Amino acid sequence: LYLSDINPRTIVNDDAIVALAANIQEHGLIQSPAGLRDATGKVGIVAGGRRYRALALLQDDPRFQIVTVRMAPDQATAAFWATSENAQCEDLHPADEIRDFGAMEKRGVKVADIAVAYGVTEKHVYRRLALSNLPAPVLDALREGSVSLSQAAAFTISYDEALTLEVLALHMEQIAKGYGGLNDYTIKTRLKPGSVKGTDRRAVFVGLDDYKAAGGRIGGDLFADVTTFDDPAILDEVFAAKLTQTAADYPAAHGWKWAEAITESYISYQFDQDRKFGKVHPVEGELTEAEAERYDALAELANGDALDEEGTTELDALQTKRNGDFTAEQRATAGAVIYVASDGSLKVEAGFFRAEDKAAAVQAGILQPSRHASTEAAPKSPISDTLRGDLDRIGIGARQNAMLDDPKLALHLLAFQLCGKMGYDRAFGVRTDEVPNVPTTETGYVLDRRLTVSDTDDRSPFNRDHAAEFAKFRKRGDAKIMDLLNRYLVAHLTSSSPDLGAMIDKLTSKRTRDTFTPTAENFFGRVNGAYLNDLWSDLLGLAADHPTVTMFEKLKKGEKAAKLESLFADPVTRTALGLSEDQTCRINAWLPEGMA
Template sequence: MAKDFISRGDLRLIPLAELRLSPLNSRQEIAAEEVEAMAESLAVAGLLQNLIGHLTPTGVEIVGGGTRLRALQRLAAEGWSRHEDLIPIDPVPVKVTADLQEAVAWAGTENSARSALHPADEVRAYAAMRERGASLSRIARSFARSEAHVERRLKLADLPAEALAALRANEISLEMAKALTLAPSGERCLEVLGSVRGRDVRPEQVRRELTPGTVPSTDRRAVFVGLEAYLAAGGTSQRDLFADRTLLEDEALLDRLFAEKGAAEAERIRAEEGWEWATWVPEEYVSWTVTQKLVRLYARPGKLSDGEEAELAALEEREADDTLDEPGRARLAELEARREGGFTDAQRASAGIFVYCSSRDGLSVERAYQQPRAVPRGAAELAPDLPQSLIEDLHRIRLGALQARLMDQSELMLDLLAWSLGGGLRPWARPLAISPTDQPIVPEKGEGTSYPPRLAARLEPNASLGPDGTPAEFEAFRAQGKKHRNQILTEALARTFCTGSSGLSAALARQLGVEVRRIWTPTAQGFLGRCSAGYLDRLWNELVPAAEAEPAHQSFNKLKKGEKAKRLEALFADPDTREALGLSREDCAKIDAWVPAELGWPEGEE
């Protein structure tokens, strides 16, 4: 029988009648409909992949391609008459080995043993079946592929013939061919093909060039509005099968729908929660420039009785054990809300909120802000006790006091640094004013390159090398030792600490026992002279006991504002003034510890 073989190395053409299924073939039983689907595929597209056989003393047994063998036998039994242009596939190309161990290996790993079909040939085969009326599911069954895979390949079949020829000749990559499917016309596709053929152009660059002004369906605006609402409003789109997304083509319409829905949501939340006003912010977060002239309000912390705290702890334990029923969950939610506290009705009636849409959280609300009160001309008595500029100065002083304590906290600052740079926080939520910059380490052609995720995700440039960054400078820095390094790092990081809105600053201040008066003393020029006369009167009455200094109170009230400021400055700094007023040690301690409320760290703030 060997004399009948036409040998080309180990690939031979063997008459179909002389082939039989090998016992080594893993698919001894196969459904009739699967054989029929394969027969139709072979009748339309031909045999795109050779069979694999084991040469035995009695002939060639097929160890790989059992379904194809059965389908060929069915077509032969029909007399190769299924289609008019069907060319009989006989003899059959078979890759043959006489080595039993090699045949066993082929039988178990046929998919990896055989050479892959070129994508262009695969595309043409699918297209040929589609032209003969085969459905997507039938093509998928015929080639043992998923319907999604076939759908994507058929999208490539719609490319101009010249583009498919360029793919077959390896003049463009498969990824580039996928990008070309976004061309609005065949002419545009060929125009771009001519500019990229044989050149090192990234497919993503071509995608952007072919879809100018489009918005992906994953954009926060598109997700918020919803694709159905956009299309219902007359929007047009195109589907990018290979990126598994839809591209919205009318950005102006999307922006209008985004603004309308955002404004409606802001009004809904305002009405439900009882705020005086609500403003829709189209950006991804509420910028400081939007709120800088407003007064920030904070929720009032809640308080539970001892009995309610015990009840809450018991409910939380039952929830952890998954034994809490619906009434228990409702009670748990009620107690948690009460302990958390919230804004008062008075706050809601005079303040407002900003509503925005973020990529991560969707519809979001930033609560709460109040418009500064307008002061009528000539109504000095209605002016605020502390002007806004003074409040801002006091906040700076408060922050400075915290930074001064942080300069001695090396380990804490290292923890804060690690959390800021690697904790997944939003940029505006980081406790340190540091903006890490990812370095470009991924090559344009990344095949064969696999960085550890931690390396690829973030790389912070080493700022310790100095202006020149020479190895000699770095070695000189290292030679000074770890203690020196830690001290320099701690002080530098402490100077970057910034306040936020999560309560972290207040918690750290309490933890570290921050005492603002260690770095700040009220003076006439820096603080007291900038306060209202009524504020100075109340402060004097608070710090100087009336029973011991009644004449002093009367004389102080008669002073002009500037004189009151000087008098209070002396009270804070001059021991003789305190002695003259007959103040006790406890009174003096109270004066030494006093700070305005704006320098304190109240619960629920910052």
């Protein structure tokens, strides 16, 4: 026997031939190949080339050493047979294949045997078997072409046949209206609107075993290799219980006074303020001189990807010592907050003090007193956002003004920020960002000239000889250079930390009123009349029914603003009103709310 040139199938899949050989060996040759005898007496196979190739692999089996071949009477008939068999061959429809796979499985046929019988992979069989359990109407729709294979696969996630048929009916209704039916995602969503993917942080943290032990059902999409947790309520219960138990066990294991679990996936920036917690940080560790040198050497190797496992372990140990740890005193009065991150991992943020423990911690020197303003609800401020922006700029300018006289403090503060001690906060806009310190109106506002006059020139910023210019710059001398450094450094002062800002103000003896005098243009004309009435009364210390107050209230807003401006800036007005020393001091010290 040989393969005739008349046979049209010249290219075959070798793996498919091996699978066909296994099928023939298991179940026998069901259909004989067809051939034509040539002039030499040999038989050329004109139809059944795949079977011929598979039989060639089975020549060690005596059953297939002699094969029956149906002979064509002439070459014309042989050519017709060769063309007809291949042209008329039709693959089994997927719906029929699915039903047959299911029927074979119910008869007890193993998946491996089904794969051999059909010449397919076992994975293909498993996927078809998953579809075989679909309700008959779904498979009928697949056979008719109303449902695609991927849409049929989407139906497999359902345990509820009534719901499955309901969604199928909606799909068919959409097709009848010419909308093309439901897509895979919509089918899945309608069948399991509440299912949770196995990649959900709750599912990862809980795990399959604990979830199933609580009665939770597992589903999934075999075609997308996705596991679903089909009882979200049970998952939430197990998640909360496991997280709560983890928090309950944590204090005894780690020496903290308490531990609390939160269900969020992160701790917000305002968490401690919202909960009125105090916060301490680990006591920073100190390396010996030898350890510091060793740390630098190992870190350099690590940066160059040249550090071995032993060196990595040593570097980690030094880093741990350098990072420091919480003290026993801190742990005895503080606690930890435990949460599950978005990837399902357990996270712990420690060092929080509850409100009832803060006073004792402050007294013991473990916790610094809070300088945050009260977060209690306050009435709506009469100061607009635009005006608040101006007042904030004035405050920044006053702080900069005060720091100009203490360059050493400025340098110390810069070093503090640059070494990473401030986290997300910053003391200076050292990225050379513009730090606004001039309000929209400069009336009544005066900054030190060193903060307003730049040391620049009008030459092009391109193609300049930086080395030569730097050499010329250095000839100014240390004193002038340090003055320039101080000027530009302080011009970028913009501390976002309230505690640090208060400390800077105290160290520099900041006096905002040295820089800012309220006027009708920069303040009084930008708030409402009721605010001006109250301010006039408060500054003069007069009752609401005092004639000076009642006369003021009858003025137009512009007149009120002008009168208040003269009260702050005009000595003649103050003399005419006969102000006392207390009233004068109150006016000289007054600042709008929120300023210091």
